[in-house]
Structures are given as structure tokens and as C-alpha cells.
Amino acid sequence: MMTELVQLAFGAAVGAVFSVLLWWVIAGYSYDAALWLVRSWVRTYTSIAPSRRRERRRREMESDLQMQIESERERYAPEVVALHLLVRAADGFGDDLGWTASAVWNGWMDRRRFKQVRSDWPRLMEWVASRSLLVHSYLQISTPAAVEGEWLVLRFAFKLHHDRICAPRNREFVEQGLVAQFGRPMKLRCELASHVHVEATGGINLDDPVLRFALERFGGRARRVETPPRRRWSRLPGWGIGILVIMAALLLAVSRLAG
Amino acid sequence: MRRRKDVLLPIELSILDTARELTVRGRPVFHGFGIAGEMQDRDGAKRLVGHGTLYRALERLEERGLLRSWWEDPQEAALARRPVRRLYEITAEGEAELARAARWVVVEGVRTLGAAEA
Numbered sequence: 218m219m220t221e222l223v224q225l226a227f228g229a230a231v232g233a234v235f236s237v238l239l240w241w242v243i244a245g246y247s248y249d250a251a252l253w254l255v256r257s258w259v260r261t262y263t264s265i266a267p268s269r270r271r272e273r274r275r276r277e278m279e280s281d282l283q284m285q286i287e288s289e290r291e292r293y294a295p296e297v298v299a300l301h302l303l304v305r306a307a308d309g310f311g312d313d314l315g316w317t318a319s320a321v322w323n324g325w326m327d328r329r330r331f332k333q334v335r336s337d338w339p340r341l342m343e344w345v346a347s348r349s350l351l352v353h354s355y356l357q358i359s360t361p362a363a364v365e366g367e368w369l370v371l372r373f374a375f376k377l378h379h380d381r382i383c384a385p386r387n388r389e390f391v392e393q394g395l396v397a398q399f400g401r402p403m404k405l406r407c408e409l410a411s412h413v414h415v416e417a418t419g420g421i422n423l424d425d426p427v428l429r430f431a432l433e434r435f436g437g438r439a440r441r442v443e444t445p446p447r448r449r450w451s452r453l454p455g456w457g458i459g460i461l462v463i464m465a466a467l468l469l470a471v472s473r474l475a476g
Numbered sequence: 477m478r479r480r481k482d483v484l485l486p487i488e489l490s491i492l493d494t495a496r497e498l499t500v501r502g503r504p505v506f507h508g509f510g511i512a513g514e515m516q517d518r519d520g521a522k523r524l525v526g527h528g529t530l531y532r533a534l535e536r537l538e539e540r541g542l543l544r545s546w547w548e549d550p551q552e553a554a555l556a557r558r559p560v561r562r563l564y565e566i567t568a569e570g571e572a573e574l575a576r577a578a579r580w581v582v583v584e585g586v587r588t589l590g591a592a593e594a
């Protein structure tokens with residue numbers, strides 16, 4: 218009987234020690250584990266979405282997680298914050314899956330519409346030019362970046378052009394043109410090129426500050442361009458001066474001989 | 477059953493109403509987490525609204541033109557050493573839609589009361 222009691226007490230003590238140790242480990246890593254789980258989930262359900270939507274959702278989630286941690290870190294223990302993060306992610310689980318399904322479907326439809334918009338863009342520019350040269354000049358600096366549902370995203374290199382086209386009157390005018398040329402109503406969303414993701418091909422170093430600034434400012438993709446060979450006629454001025462000097466020397470010599 | 481596109485969900489109405497309230501208080505620009513916190517305080521909810529539910533609703537409202545959104549200046553975020561935030565603002569269409577929804581609630585309330593009294 219005594220032995221059994223000792224065994225029971227020993228078992229309880231070992232169990233308590235292990236429980237404390239386990240809790241200590243969970244508490245220590247719960248924070249990172251919860252973040253890892255939520256981030257992995259976001260990466261998973263956004264992986265098949267179109268790139269613009271994917272990037273937006275991932276960046277927005279990252280900023281949300283950071284803000285939630287910042288706001289709760291002072292008030293709660295790490296394991297409670299971790300639990301809150303997980304519960305919040307689980308709450309939106311169904312909507313995340315719904316978002317993926319609609320993002321994939323809409324992305325496919327949007328790509329088709331975007332192709333049509335790009336091919337018909339010159340027609341819209343002609344329509345705008347025939348009605349307002351000023352709006353046309355602002356619109357010339359922009360490029361259609363994407364179609365998102367009813368929205369056409371226009372990307373601008375400069376804030377001035379962005380602000381002018383985004384002004385309600387001009388925006389409505391361009392939207393009228395979109396209806397006239399594309400046969401269906403579209404709303405215009407303006408975007409500054411400084412907020413776009415930069416990219417490059419051909420092993421170009423994106424750490425170059427000048428290149429990076431240019432890409433962030435104007436958008437687009439960096440591409441290596443071979444320097445064209447110098448044209449022959451560009452050497453003509455040098456030859457011309459030489460011929461003039463020789464002719465002048467000959468004239469001088471002839472005039473001396475004649476004199 | 478498929479939801480009608482022009483009908484606002486309770487979460488969407490709540491977002492619009494909170495956004496309007498923030499505008500009245502002089503803070504028209506908000507971000508996702510900010511409005512989730514405001515909604516929690518206002519509704520006295522125990523938990524913040526789920527990530528998926530919140531951001532999907534915000535996207536839907538933006539697609540309908542009831543909210544406007546943009547990325548904050550990346551330099552500002554870099555200086556504060558934090559991820560860039562997506563900022564939102566209620567549009568005039570959003571305010572009109574909210575007013576329409578509020579009128580509908582009042583009309584339905586009066587009709588229900590009338591029916592109960594009769």
C-alpha cells in the first residue's frame with residue numbers, strides 16, 4: 218500500500234514537472250509557431266490566385282499580423298496572443314477558401330478582358346484626342362496595368378498626370394470613352410508607378426540605387442540594351458575640319474607661290 | 477442560394493458604418509486591423525473579426541466603389557520599420573449606400589411595428 222502511494226506520488230510529481238516543462242516550451246515557441254502557421258496558411262490559399270491579388274492579400278495580412286502583435290503584446294502573454302492569432306485565422310477560414318475560388322475565376326476573366334483592352338487602347342486614345350487634347354496628353358503618360366472586375370487599373374509615372382486623370386470630371390470623361398469603345402461600363406482606378414513591384418531580366422542588379430529609383434518611379438521591367446555601333450557619318454565633322462585645314466594650307470602656299 | 481450582388485452583408489454594413497463614424501470623428505483614413513478593432517469596440521464583440529472575413533468584405537466593398545483604397549507611402553513604412561499598410565476611405569457612394577440601408581431598416585421597423593399593433 219505504501220509502495221503504491223509512493224509510486225503514485227512519484228508519478229504525479231514527474232507528470233507535473235513534465236507538464237510545466239511542456240507548457241514552458243509551448244509558451245516559448247507558441248508565438249513563432251502561430252505566426253508560422255498563419256503565414257503558411259496565407260501562402261497556401263493565395264498561391265493559385267493571380268499575382269496582383271496574391272501580392273495584395275499577402276502584404277495586407279503581413280501588416281495586419283504585425284499590428285495585432287504590436288497592439289496585444291503589452292496586454293497579453295505570448296501564448297494568449299498566439300491563440301488570438303490562430304482563432305482569428307480560423308474564423309476566416311471559409312472566407313479564405315471562397316476568396317481563392319473567386320480570385321482564380323475572376324482572374325481568368327480579367328486576363329481575357331485585359332487583353333481586349335490593351336489591343337483596343339489606341340482606339341480609346343483616338344476617341345479622347347478627338348474630344349480633349351489636354352486629357353489625351355495626361356493619358357498618354359499612363360499604361361493600362363490590369364482589369365479587376367469592373368475596374369480598369371491605369372498606372373501613371375508621375376503624380377501630376379495621376380491627379381489630373383483621377384479628378385472626377387476627367388475620370389468620368391475617360392469612363393465615357395471606355396463605354397463607347399469597349400461596349401461595357403468600366404470604372405477607372407489610378408495607380409502611381411512608385412507602388413509597383415520592381416522586376417528585371419537578364420541578370421540585372423536591382424540593388425543599383427539609380428536603377429531601383431527609376432523602376433519604382435516609372436514602373437516597367439529593367440532590360441539590358443546593347444549599345445548600338447557608332448555611325449560613320451558621326452566622324453564627318455572631324456574629317457571636314459581636317460580637309461578645311463589642308464585646303465587653307467594649300468591656298469596659302471599657292472598664294473605665296475603666286476606672290 | 478446565391479447572394480444578390482447589390483445587397484450588403486451585415487459585416488459590410490458594419491464596416492461602412494464604422495468608416496462613416498471614423499470620418500465624423502475626423503479620422504477618415506483607416507487600415508484593415510484598425511477598422512477591425514473599432515468594430516470590436518463598437519459592437520462589444522469578444523473577438524476581432526477573422527482575417528478572411530474582414531479582407532474579403534473590404535475587397536467586395538471596394539469593387540462596388542463604396543470604399544477607396546491605396547498603399548501608403550513605402551518610405552513612411554520603411555522609416556517606421558514595419559510592413560506597408562493598405563489604407564481605406566469611405567466614398568460618397570458608400571455613404572449614400574449606407575444611408576439607403578439605414579432608411580430601409582427604419583421603414584422595415586415601422587412596417588413591423590405597424591403590423592404588430594394591428
